[in-house]
Amino acid sequence: MTASGLVAVLRERGWTLGVAESLTGGAVTSEIVSVPGASVVLLGGVVAYATQLKRTLLGVDAALLAAHGPVHPEVARQMADGVRRAVAVDGRAADIGIATTGIAGPESPDGQPVGTVHVGVATPGGVRAAAHVFTGSRAEIRCRAVEAAIALALQAAGE
Numbered sequence: 001m002t003a004s005g006l007v008a009v010l011r012e013r014g015w016t017l018g019v020a021e022s023l024t025g026g027a028v029t030s031e032i033v034s035v036p037g038a039s040v041v042l043l044g045g046v047v048a049y050a051t052q053l054k055r056t057l058l059g060v061d062a063a064l065l066a067a068h069g070p071v072h073p074e075v076a077r078q079m080a081d082g083v084r085r086a087v088a089v090d091g092r093a094a095d096i097g098i099a100t101t102g103i104a105g106p107e108s109p110d111g112q113p114v115g116t117v118h119v120g121v122a123t124p125g126g127v128r129a130a131a132h133v134f135t136g137s138r139a140e141i142r143c144r145a146v147e148a149a150i151a152l153a154l155q156a157a158g159e
Contacts, residue, residue, distance in 0.1 A: 003038075003150055007037060007038050016042075017041050018046075018084050018096075020082065022070065022079075023102040023104045023117065023145060024146055028145075044086075046083055058079050058082030058099075059078065060078040076119055077128070080122040083099060098149050098150075099149075104145075106138060114141070115141050117133070117141065118130070121152045
């Protein structure tokens, strides 16, 4: 479940990609960009660290954010779907969107466990999210979130 595998599958399908990140702060995009030839599939990435940007830039529902905060599986789904439109080129949305949101620590701002991570992936076939609770340091949690995002995207792209 590697970035190179994801780039290969997307190239094979002729799909493009957009990435929306919160707790990973650009690390998913960076991992994908490290693959030679990634420019064929990657349209762009958005780091929407602030909750308001999730709403204004990615179209996450304001009522959802008010009720549940930014760390929620539906927020990840909406971020993934929203980034497809946010990185559209010539009016064509990305074929697949990846999103990460969560709490890397060291403290939790809303009482959810540190390590709570939601990954969203949107494709023409639908939108899905996966919930995780990772342990470890802030860096380890963020690293595991990157791995989980790429794995879920690879699974969705292969279907």
